[in-house]
Amino acid sequence: MKLEFQNVSVAFGSHMVIDRLSLTLEFxxxxxxIGPSGGGKSTLLRLIAGLITPTAGKILIDGSPLPDxxxxxxxxRSALGIVFQAYNLFPHxxxxxxxxxxxxxxxxxSLAEASSRAMEILDRFRLGSHAHKKPAALxxxxxxxxxxxxxxxxxxxxxxxxxxxxxxxxxxxxxVLDLLAELHTTGRRLILATHExxxxxxxxxxxxxxxNGRVIQWGxxxxxxxxxxxxxxxGFLSRILRY
Amino acid sequence: xxxxxxxxxAAICCWLLAGSLSNWESVxxxxxVFLSGWLLTILIAAVSLxxxxxxxxxxxxxRRSTFLPLRSLAVLYVELIxxxxxxxxxxxxxxxxxxxxxxxxxxxxxILILSAFSAAYLAEMIRAGIESVSESQLESARAIGxxxxxxxxxxxxxxxxxxxxxxxxxxxxxxxxxxxxxxxIGLSEFTLSxxxxxxxxxxxxxxxxxxALGYLILTLPISMFSRFLEHRFRYET
Numbered sequence: 470m471k472l473e474f475q476n477v478s479v480a481f482g483s484h485m486v487i488d489r490l491s492l493t494l495e496f497x498x499x500x501x502x503i504g505p506s507g508g509g510k511s512t513l514l515r516l517i518a519g520l521i522t523p524t525a526g527k528i529l530i531d532g533s534p535l536p537d538x539x540x541x542x543x544x545x546r547s548a549l550g551i552v553f554q555a556y557n558l559f560p561h562x563x564x565x566x567x568x569x570x571x572x573x574x575x576x577x578x579s580l581a582e583a584s585s586r587a588m589e590i591l592d593r594f595r596l597g598s599h600a601h602k603k604p605a606a607l608x609x610x611x612x613x614x615x616x617x618x619x620x621x622x623x624x625x626x627x628x629x630x631x632x633x634x635x636x637x638x639x640x641x642x643x644x645v646l647d648l649l650a651e652l653h654t655t656g657r658r659l660i661l662a663t664h665e666x667x668x669x670x671x672x673x674x675x676x677x678x679x680x681n682g683r684v685i686q687w688g689x690x691x692x693x694x695x696x697x698x699x700x701x702x703x704g705f706l707s708r709i710l711r712y
Numbered sequence: 713x714x715x716x717x718x719x720x721x722a723a724i725c726c727w728l729l730a731g732s733l734s735n736w737e738s739v740x741x742x743x744x745v746f747l748s749g750w751l752l753t754i755l756i757a758a759v760s761l762x763x764x765x766x767x768x769x770x771x772x773x774x775r776r777s778t779f780l781p782l783r784s785l786a787v788l789y790v791e792l793i794x795x796x797x798x799x800x801x802x803x804x805x806x807x808x809x810x811x812x813x814x815x816x817x818x819x820x821x822x823i824l825i826l827s828a829f830s831a832a833y834l835a836e837m838i839r840a841g842i843e844s845v846s847e848s849q850l851e852s853a854r855a856i857g858x859x860x861x862x863x864x865x866x867x868x869x870x871x872x873x874x875x876x877x878x879x880x881x882x883x884x885x886x887x888x889x890x891x892x893x894x895x896x897i898g899l900s901e902f903t904l905s906x907x908x909x910x911x912x913x914x915x916x917x918x919x920x921x922x923x924a925l926g927y928l929i930l931t932l933p934i935s936m937f938s939r940f941l942e943h944r945f946r947y948e949t
Contacts, residue, residue: 520854540859547857556848561870570866571856619856 470531470627470658471495472517477526479512479682486512487682489526494677494687499653501673501690502662505705508680510662514631517660519545547575550620550628555636557616558604564591564615565600568622576623590618594648610641614648621652628652630661666709670694678702717932735915739922742909749905750926756823756894756901757887757930763827764887765880768834775839786835793832799893801829806897822894822901830887837879841872874945881938885931892927902926 472494479487487509494500502510515521516528519535519542528535536542558567565587572583591600594614604612613633620628630649634642646668653659653672663669669676670690677687678701686699693702774786793801802825810821845868853867895904903923910919 518855520851543854543857543859546855551855553848553852553855556846557852559849559852559867559871561874571858574862574866575857 470497470500471529472500473529473532474516475527475529477516477523477528479516479521480524485682487516487523490683491526492684492687494675494684496673496675498656499659499661499673499675501669501676502660502679503664503666503669503676503693503705504679504685509682510679511631512682513679513684514629514660514662518549518551518629519543520551547571547623548625550617550623550625552613552616552620552628552630552633554632555609555613557619558612560604563601563603564596564607564611564618567604567615568619571619572622587618587622590622591615594618608641609637610644613637613641613645617645617648617652621657627658627660630659630663632662632664635664664709666694666706678705680705721928735913735918738913739909739915739918742912745905745909746902746922746926749900749902752819752900753888753891753902753926754930756819756826756891756899757884759823760826760830760887760891761884763823764830764834764883767827767831768838771831771835772838772842775835776842790832790835793829794836798829798890799896801825802893802897818894818897818899822891822897822899826887826891826894829890830883833886834880834883837876837883838872841875842868844875845871877945878938878942881934881941885934885938888930888934889927 474490474492477487477490478485502513504510512521516523517530522535522537522542536545558564559570562570565584568587568590569580569583572578572586573580578586588597588600591597594617596611596614596618599607599611599615604615607615617628617630617633633649634645637645642665646665649659649661649668650672659672661669661673673690675687676690676693678685678693678699680701685701686693692698694706696703698706771786771789774782775790777783777786802822805825805828806818806821810816815821849867849871850863853863858866891901892903894901895907898904900908906919906923910916913919
């Protein structure tokens with residue numbers, strides 16, 4: 470899969486988050502974005518997801534440019550699976566209804582079809598017994614697994630995950646990472662912004678280090694996590710691995 | 713709470729009764745007038761609630777519109793209504809606007825005025841309810857590919873309704889009380905009926921005590937219901 474950024478800038482008000490980014494990233498199955506918070510990882514993911522549009526410049530995915538109009542972007546988004554850091558689920562709907570909603574409302578499945586597909590995925594994710602609970606009755610890890618189930622249910626070509634474990638405790642983090650590893654082995658393509666260096670290193674075939682709105686360096690994990698990486702990465706890794 | 717209020721009220725009534733010559737018999741003869749006025753008040757409040765809900769929703773959505781003239785118009789409407797007394801609005805609309813338009817049905821015009829008045833307040837409640845839905849919920853909704861009307865239908869309204877329902881019940885109680893002002897344009901709702909009984913029997917106390925009780929019978933259960941709703945929705949998110 471090829472991601473091209475051509476002179477992409479993103480400004481929130483007068484604050485320039487990404488300033489004329491030009492870059493081509495190629496990966497086969499999994500791309501991990503690492504780097505300090507506020508460095509632009511989430512913004513990059515939201516750009517790829519079509520949730521925000523660049524102030525200037527163009528983004529191409531596998532050679533085709535992302536559309537400009539909101540309705541075309543909506544079609545683009547519905548072909549992706551997107552999972553955020555937290556608060557993904559709709560609190561007034563049960564786990565099953567959360568997974569079912571995009572299937573019926575966006576992908577036009579009948580209620581019966583959508584229900585059986587949603588239930589099948591929840592069962593596969595070992596969430597079957599929680600299908601009728603509201604998010605408030607689920608643990609953080611379960612909530613995030615339901616969110617991943619919702620993203621995966623329409624069988625998207627690409628799954629985007631924005632720090633899916635950073636709001637969770639270590640045990641729940643492991644529970645979610647196990648699930649992602651499982652999705653990885655079944656061949657699903659992922660782009661993942663993460664603070665879990667070990668995990669990123671294991672599953673990603675490409676790692677990009679993002680800081681100050683720029684991609685400082687990218688390459689296979691062996692290279693990024695070695696002494697050959699740039700001083701910024703060395704500094705970042707030594708800071709987060711100190712304790 | 714309710715018992716205390718009723719007990720206090722009963723005590724005041726007993727004290728008043730003891731010192732006055734009661735004239736319940738002559739008032740009793742007019743019970744039909746009381747009843748029809750009371751029923752008309754319920755009708756006015758109920759219909760106004762429905763009409764103002766529709767109008768209030770439209771105004772709330774207009775206030776959130778990206779089209780500036782529409783948004784300004786909605787703001788102007790809310791500010792004009794909330795900035796002037798209901799009594800003034802009733803007098804103005806009945807004697808100036810309705811007269812100009814040739815509208816002579818007091819019930820129709822009365823419901824219209826009350827609905828327009830209540831809609832401004834409801835619009836603000838609905839807007840607050842809509843805005844209580846967090847930004848991350850909206851982003852999740854966009855992320856799964858819902859279009860704007862679907863976002864309202866599946867995500868915003870079901871969550872906003874929990875915020876809106878308790879004050880909405882309170883608004884019904886307000887409508888019941890506020891409808892009494894429609895007596896000034898000669899609409900024979902509950903208050904005007906009591907006034908008519910009073911002029912016919914010269915029994916002030918015996919005419920206006922049932923009036924006060926008649927309103928309380930309607931409003932106290934509603935405000936208790938509103939509090940119940942508040943409690944229920946507070947703990948389930």
